[in-house]
Amino acid sequence: MEPMPRFCGPAEEFAHASHRTRAVERWQHGREVHALDQVAEEVPVAMVYNGISHAVMLATPAGLEAFGLGFSLAEGILKHKRELYDTEIVQRRDGIELHMTIAQERFVELKSRRRNLAGRTGCGLCGTESLQQVMRPTAPVESGLSLHPHAVHAALAGLPGYQSLQALTGAAHAAAWVSPAGVILHCEEDIGRHNALDKLIGTLAHHDADIRDGFVIVTSRASYEMVQKCATRGIAVLIAVSAPTSFAIDLAQQSGMTLAGFARGGSHVVYTHSHRLIEPQEKQ
Structure with a gap:
């Protein structure tokens, strides 16, 4: 697979809408210094389907078309990208609306779910109305992917070069x-870990990437909804730089996903389905 274009990359390609310059007073080496600081943008982004607002997430206002598509797929609102007919980005005084026109069958299902999210940074299940909505069934992940641990840590070592907004x-x-x-x-960046993953999922769908031939790294903990988003799309391996939760481990085990955490400094911990992360045996 060839590298995909656009979105998150080296600093010179960075989208300036993602941050803003602020005057600050910095205490440094025992004295006050007046300086300029770069601050990440955080705006309400409403997901509007066929004219009906369904969810409002606080997010970085970049890669919004990928965000809308990825959110729709990862949340099970859409089953395929072709069920999204059109996306219009509407700037409002108090935020942004993503007006998405989706297939009528999917819209009818969406209305029947009666789901109304009120998303906050780092919040993935806010506003869910029932336990059944949390425990959304996912098909078993099917992948013959096999990774050498060195590949995981090579990617982790190179990741900061793709994190322009974080830098x-x-x-x-x-x-x-x-x-x-x-x-x-x-690579995708956002103030919210769920949003970053949604944007990535949207971009992969847009480019028809073969999700059986790759894996995901996230610079956060691996919570239940992060595993659920990956499992929904059939992604077989999720690597997190921080810890997973017990709920996430249970879902990964049930879904057939390989889940690893604490991936940093040349080490990691595999919690489920370790057969995909194989260390070749040294010759005796």
Whole structure:
């Protein structure tokens, strides 16, 4: 697979809408210094389907078309990208609306779910009305992917070079799509870890990427909804730089996903389906 174009990359390609310059007073080396600081943008983004507002997430206002598509797929609102007919980005005084026109069958299902999210940074299940909505069934992940641990840590070592917003502001998470050889093919950033993953999923769908031939790294903990988003799309391996939760481990085990956490400094911990992360045996 060839590297995908656009979105998150080296600093010179960075989208300036993602941050803003602010005057600050910095206490440094025992004295006050007047300086300029780069601050990540955070705006309400409403997901509007066929004229009906369904969810409002606080997000970084970049990669919004990918965000809308990825959110729709990861939340099970759409089953395929072709069920999204059109996306219009509407700037309002108090935020942004993503007006998405979707297939009528999917819209009828959406209305029947009666789901109304009130998303906050780092919040993935806010506003869910029932336990059944949380425990959304996912098909078993099917993948013959096999990774060498060195590929995982090569990608982790290269990831900071793709985190332009994080380098400028220190306030962004990233989700990266990586080849089995450890090459970062695409990366998305957002103030919210769920949002970054949604944007990545949307971009992969837009480019018809083969999700059986790669894995995801996230610069956050691996919570239930992060595993659920990956499992919904059939992604077989999720690597997190921080810890997973017990709920996430249970879902990964049930879904057939490989879940690893604490991936940093040349080490990681595999919690489920370790057969995909294989360390070749040294010759005796």
